[in-house]
Amino acid sequence: MSIDAWSRLSTDAFNVALYAYVAAMLGYFYFLAFRRTVVWRIASVVASAGLAANVVSVVARGVAAGRVPWGNMYEYSTLLALLVVAGHLIVVEGIYKVRVIGGFALAFAVLTMAVAVMFLYVGPGPLVPALNSYWLKIHVVAAILGSSLFALGCIVTILYLVKDRREQLAAERIVPIMGGSLELDAAPPHFEAGADEPVGGTVRRGLLPAAAVLDRIAYRTIAFAFPIWTFAVIAGAIWAENAWGRYWGWDPKETWSFITWVVFAGYLHARATSGWRGRRAAVIAMVGFVSLLVTYYVVNLWITGLHSYAGV
Amino acid sequence: MSSSAAKAPRMNIRQSLALVWRTLRSMRTALVLLLVLAMGAVAGSLVPQAGTSDARIAAMFRDHPLRARIYNQLGLFDVFGSWWFTLIYTLLLVSLVACLIPRTRAMIRNLRSRPQPARELDSMRHYAERSVRAEPDRVISGARRVLRRRLFRVNGSNGSGPPSLAADKGLAREGGSLLFHWAFLLILVGIVWGKGTGFSGLAVIVEGQTWTEAHANYDGQIHEGRFFREDHSGVQIHVDSFTARYRIPSGIPEDFVTHAELYDAEGRYVKTADIRVNHPVEVEGVKFYQFGYGWAPVIDVRRDGEPLASGPVVCQQDPTPKGVSPLQLPWNCVVKLPTLRPQVGIQFRLWPDSRALFALLDKGQAMPMITEFAPVMTYTAYRGDLRAELTQSISQLDTSAMQPFKDGVIGAGDRVKLGNGVTVSFPDLKQYTVLEVKRDRGLWIELLAAILILIGLLPALYTSRRKVWVIAEPDGTGSRLRVGGFALQRRSQFEEEFAKLVDELSEPFGEKVNAP
Numbered sequence: 001m002s003i004d005a006w007s008r009l010s011t012d013a014f015n016v017a018l019y020a021y022v023a024a025m026l027g028y029f030y031f032l033a034f035r036r037t038v039v040w041r042i043a044s045v046v047a048s049a050g051l052a053a054n055v056v057s058v059v060a061r062g063v064a065a066g067r068v069p070w071g072n073m074y075e076y077s078t079l080l081a082l083l084v085v086a087g088h089l090i091v092v093e094g095i096y097k098v099r100v101i102g103g104f105a106l107a108f109a110v111l112t113m114a115v116a117v118m119f120l121y122v123g124p125g126p127l128v129p130a131l132n133s134y135w136l137k138i139h140v141v142a143a144i145l146g147s148s149l150f151a152l153g154c155i156v157t158i159l160y161l162v163k164d165r166r167e168q169l170a171a172e173r174i175v176p177i178m179g180g181s182l183e184l185d186a187a188p189p190h191f192e193a194g195a196d197e198p199v200g201g202t203v204r205r206g207l208l209p210a211a212a213v214l215d216r217i218a219y220r221t222i223a224f225a226f227p228i229w230t231f232a233v234i235a236g237a238i239w240a241e242n243a244w245g246r247y248w249g250w251d252p253k254e255t256w257s258f259i260t261w262v263v264f265a266g267y268l269h270a271r272a273t274s275g276w277r278g279r280r281a282a283v284i285a286m287v288g289f290v291s292l293l294v295t296y297y298v299v300n301l302w303i304t305g306l307h308s309y310a311g312v
Numbered sequence: 313m314s315s316s317a318a319k320a321p322r323m324n325i326r327q328s329l330a331l332v333w334r335t336l337r338s339m340r341t342a343l344v345l346l347l348v349l350a351m352g353a354v355a356g357s358l359v360p361q362a363g364t365s366d367a368r369i370a371a372m373f374r375d376h377p378l379r380a381r382i383y384n385q386l387g388l389f390d391v392f393g394s395w396w397f398t399l400i401y402t403l404l405l406v407s408l409v410a411c412l413i414p415r416t417r418a419m420i421r422n423l424r425s426r427p428q429p430a431r432e433l434d435s436m437r438h439y440a441e442r443s444v445r446a447e448p449d450r451v452i453s454g455a456r457r458v459l460r461r462r463l464f465r466v467n468g469s470n471g472s473g474p475p476s477l478a479a480d481k482g483l484a485r486e487g488g489s490l491l492f493h494w495a496f497l498l499i500l501v502g503i504v505w506g507k508g509t510g511f512s513g514l515a516v517i518v519e520g521q522t523w524t525e526a527h528a529n530y531d532g533q534i535h536e537g538r539f540f541r542e543d544h545s546g547v548q549i550h551v552d553s554f555t556a557r558y559r560i561p562s563g564i565p566e567d568f569v570t571h572a573e574l575y576d577a578e579g580r581y582v583k584t585a586d587i588r589v590n591h592p593v594e595v596e597g598v599k600f601y602q603f604g605y606g607w608a609p610v611i612d613v614r615r616d617g618e619p620l621a622s623g624p625v626v627c628q629q630d631p632t633p634k635g636v637s638p639l640q641l642p643w644n645c646v647v648k649l650p651t652l653r654p655q656v657g658i659q660f661r662l663w664p665d666s667r668a669l670f671a672l673l674d675k676g677q678a679m680p681m682i683t684e685f686a687p688v689m690t691y692t693a694y695r696g697d698l699r700a701e702l703t704q705s706i707s708q709l710d711t712s713a714m715q716p717f718k719d720g721v722i723g724a725g726d727r728v729k730l731g732n733g734v735t736v737s738f739p740d741l742k743q744y745t746v747l748e749v750k751r752d753r754g755l756w757i758e759l760l761a762a763i764l765i766l767i768g769l770l771p772a773l774y775t776s777r778r779k780v781w782v783i784a785e786p787d788g789t790g791s792r793l794r795v796g797g798f799a800l801q802r803r804s805q806f807e808e809e810f811a812k813l814v815d816e817l818s819e820p821f822g823e824k825v826n827a828p
Contacts, residue, residue, distance in 0.1 A: 230765065
């Protein structure tokens with residue numbers, strides 16, 4: 001196959017993936033609203049098909065460009081969407097058996113890919129010398145993996161905040177009958193000394209899983225992402241040492257990846273600090289997510305720095 | 313006089329210091345400091361910083377002088393070197409140490425001590441009883457094996473009462489966390505030592521020249537560490553040639569390579585290397601990085617056949633306006649002839665690809681100059697006073713006390729006459745490479761710290777602390793096995809782990825009856 005054919009295949013597969021993700025997202029949201037398991041099953045299959053197309057798109061792009069397919073923002077976005085969807089299908093649906101997050105995870109993937117195809121598209125081509133390094137493979141893969149997991153964790157955190165609010169409102173409404181509690185385990189989750197996860201409150205009421213379950217998934221996803229992000233920053237520093245002769249120079253990208261790292265470190269500490277657990281920690285995670293988006297979009301597109309060439 | 317002091321709770325210096333120390337140690341303080349550090353870094357990314365955005369800072373001083381002055385006073389143009397940013401991370405590190413010392417002590421105590429026995433197992437969150445067909449001692453030694461296999465630390469009882477043991481695991485969680493946090497201090501050590509004893513600067517080397525790493529040979533400023541004792545290495549680098557490759561016609565850079573030979577301080581040959589972006593070379597701890605390049609025409613000026621100035625002259629470009637590729641701009645250089653009376657200075661403007669000059673003259677079109685093609689230079693010769701006492705720069709000509717007397721074009725291989733027997737020829741065009749030369753002895757410390765951070769982080773996040781107690785009480789012909797458990801992390805998982813553990817402890821002996 002010619003380079004043009006590979007390039008076309010990549011674009012076509014990208015479109016198939018995007019449409020499949022949109023369809024799956026609608027299906028997931030329909031399931032969330034009406035609880036039709038069959039719709040969830042279809043959405044899941046469509047999302048998996050979209051994921052396969054996404055993989056084809058990324059691989060074909062790599063073949064067309066003759067290098068690893070994460071050399072610019074369009075490619076990075078495509079891979080980010082791929083990992084978020086894969087993470088959702090494998091971790092959230094596969095391991096945690098939680099079905100209702102699909103719509104939000106897919107919405108993130110759809111947004112990322114739509115922005116990529118509308119504003120960031122460039123044809124496949126070779127890399128500028130500064131990017132031409134095996135550290136590109138290591139640093140960028142870690143960064144993208146960390147970002148996708150952070151993104152997933154933060155989607156769940158948003159749902160946690162929504163659900164937690166509802167549970168609190170519900171708890172205020174429940175009037176214990178004759179001093180007894182209606183449901184033993186329906187008490188809002190609470191922390192015990194020294195613990196990093198709440199106990200209780202796992203009974204599910206309403207559309208979303210219990211806040212405690214959402215909180216646990218969010219925490220574990222972010223705790224999984226944090227070392228990967230740490231590694232990405234370290235690998236970036238080693239690469240910078242090789243490429244620019246200094247491992248840290250407060251370039252905007254470095255600064256913002258550091259800010260993201262610090263905020264998520266704050267999140268992990270907040271979960272072990274009394275008075276900060278629960279909603280406050282969740283808000284810190286949201287700040288971290290915003291910082292992640294700034295690290296990726298704002299720094300590449302609007303702030304001039306050494307990473308600018310990695311842009312559009 | 314002393315009445316107010318008597319009313320207020322008295323606090324002597326020691327007590328107030330203790331309070332400050334306690335506050336610093338608290339996790340909440342660390343958390344707030346972390347978030348403040350992040351906010352400081354945000355300011356550093358939004359306000360243009362000295363060193364990277366000098367032009368934007370100058371523009372702000374021009375357009376908004378008041379705001380620029382306030383920013384400058386607050387150190388916002390150099391956030392990461394400002395006193396308040398230093399204060400934040402110093403406080404954070406002090407808080408870190410304040411927190412780490414007692415935790416490390418406790419950890420050491422914990423490592424030395426053995427799991428403590430407990431008797432009241434049935435009040436624990438996780439508790440189970442089984443009746444098994446084996447005497448208590450056998451049950452306990454079996455339990456010891458099982459727990460050891462599961463990486464528990466086991467401590468048997470040797471006091472009165474039925475045989476029992478206490479076990480725990482997951483010390484790696486705290487150990488990893490301590491390692492992770494201590495490693496940040498190691499980073500600080502690496503920075504202070506590496507930057508303090510190191511230096512960095514730029515070397516401009518024309519093809520065919522040899523450059524020695526010594527103070528006088530740097531181009532521009534050398535950044536020297538606070539503890540640097542002028543111990544320059546004396547290593548040498550000989551540049552054979554330089555290659556820049558661009559994609560045609562887009563002008564996207566593909567590769568910049570300096571082909572060089574390296575010699576140690578005694579002048580012994582060490583190696584031949586290609587220095588390119590992402591591929592620095594190192595000799596005796598001194599690293600050479602590809603930084604930039606430019607053109608250096610060989611210019612030969614003679615009077616009556618006697619050379620006045622001869623050799624390659626390093627040319628530079630004006631700052632590129634927005635939307636213009638540097639490849640489209642000509643290169644400027646100067647030759648000064650201070651020995652002539654009156655003094656003469658010649659400004660050259662080099663077009664490495666003469667087609668670009670003609671495209672500009674004929675059609676007013678800018679054309680990128682990707683490779684050398686029939687290079688030409690335009691020149692203007694001035695006569696008068698060079699004012700050498702005022703302008704030290706070799707690349708700039710101060711024409712305020714001079715008049716132009718001749719201009720023209722000179723192609724590669726040509727010779728032109730300036731008058732008074734002075735001739736200028738342009739026999740050859742070379743390139744020069746700009747290398748960043750650097751020594752940082754702290755790099756290995758930073759790398760070690762980074763590795764320790766990662767090694768520490770994994771158990772700190774993913775292992776969980778568990779405690780288990782086992783008691784076997786004699787019960788007729790067999791024993792009554794009682795197991796209690798306690799988990800600090802991932803409690804939902806421990807439920808299952810605990811059930812499995814109890815099965816494993818009792819199964820080898822055969823159960824008589826399940827306890828109620």
